[in-house]
Amino acid sequence: MSSTTTSESVFRRAIRTASAYVPQVPKPKKKVSLTEKFVWTGIALFAYLIMGQIPLYGVTSDPKFDFLAFARVIFAAQQGTLMELGIGPIVTAGLLMQLLKGSDLIKLDFKNTDDRSLFTSATKIVTIIVICAEGGLYGASVYGPLTAQEAPYAIYVVIAQLIGSSIIVMLMDEMVQKGWGVGSGLSLFIMAGIASTILWSVFSVVPGSDGPVGILPFTISAATGGHASDALFRTGQLPSIFGLSLTVGVILVLVYIEGIHVDVPIVSTKYRGFTAVYPIKLLYTSVIPVILTSALIANAVFMGQMLWANYNPNNQNPVFNYIAQFDPNPQSRGQGATPIGGILYYLTSPRTLDHVLVDPMRAVVYVIVYTAIVTVFSRLWVELGGLSARTAAKNLLDADVQVPGFRRAEGSVEVLLNRYIPSLTIISGIILGLLASLSDILNVYGSGTGLLLMVNIMVSYYQTLVKEQVDAYMPGLAALLGRKQ
Secondary structure (H helix, E strand, C coil): CHHHHHHHHHHHHHHHHHHCCCCCCCCCCCCCCHHHHHHHHHHHHHHHHHHCCCECCCECCCCCCCCCHHHHHHHCCCCCECCCCCCHHHHHHHHHHHHHHHCCCCCCCCCCHHHHHHHHHHHHHHHHHHHHHHHHHHHHHHHHHHECCCCCCHHHHHHHHHHHHHHHHHHHHHHHHHHHCCCCHHHHHHHHHHHHHHHHHHHCCCECCCCECCHHHHHHHHHHCCCHHHHCCCCCCCCCHHHHHHHHHHHHHHHHHHCCEEEEEEEECCCCCCEEEEEEECCCCCCHHHHHHHHHHHHHHHHHHHHHHHHCCCCCCHHHHCCCECCCCHHHCCCCCCCCECHHHHCCCCCCHHHHHHCHHHHHHHHHHHHHHHHHHHHHHHHHCCCCHHHHHHHHHHCCEECCCCCCCHHHHHHHHCCCHHHHHHHHHHHHHHHHHHHHHCCCCCCHHHHHHHHHHHHHHHHHHHHHHHHHHCHHHHHHHHHHC
């Protein structure tokens, strides 16, 4: 017992000592108006977009393969720019700390202000460590061979750019979250990246194989040439009117589903007569299981490609062929190379209807497997992410509220919540898995995972703006809601 206490005290002292040397964004000394928050949020967004257009200095050629292709949407990253890593290190560190907290490996009382501050400091320290590790390893392994041979120190310049830009992103996110801006900086950057991809698919005038890439200029060009019907469907993964219609449809479905929830009535034990509801969303686990599933499958494909390149480059190993086969033609090994056979072939999306018609079994297996993995991750995330019925019941009681007709005890409230949460966990996993996998197969703009993320973030921002307006125009009600939470 004493050794545990000693180790915890050492941990606390180490975090407090290290945090003194970590760059900090100060909290605003006075209340920041909503207009000022919009200005600071716009500055952070503008800086992110600019950094995503500045190429890495010292790199002489582009990499032949995008090792982060699977995570570009999730990490709001742009290959070959200062945003090469995007928010990846920050998300990785944050997810690691959340898992440590959810599994009780970190013994902190989050009702205590000092412990919450300690957790925040520890998260930032871990984030900086992850930034330095990923920046160093990724810079050396991917861009090391791509720097000028006559400039042996160029690789260190590239690594410094990767680390420095990631720390700037971390500080911009901290600035937004500490009250200078609205919502979360990371969510803002993800939403901006996905939105820019969609806008590119709609308005880009860059020439493609059959005309402008963007569906709007292509449609205009096709209509003036007397063959407007060509815009309905296009070969490959080029944007089409069919894809645009599907994208709009998926967004509308997601917005509708986001609004479905089960309301559990609650009353305050501190303020007589104050009643409200505790909403349990249909998409209870949010989009985290989809992110984890996408990362898992893409990492499996990446590892399979590395092993194939070393042990089966000509697809002549019968044993390895059961795992994965790739096209041995060097011209086809560019960005986004996907398996052409083996188990990994059925774990990747066909991406287009043309490929689905050629091999419908692949599409069926992909949808089933993807949905199953998302459902499993949904169940795990409820337990590890602190979303279980027991945790929710404890949070309700800690917020000084109770459910009418039930005793003010964790066990009693947990029984009630267990009527909904386990079922909604499975249902949300199935819905999210089907939406993401089918959207990928139908080649919607921004990918299925991207649309899920964007809609989820937009709904979250809408709710944040409503709270900000309540705080601005009805501070008394906002203070009451803040105390209730």
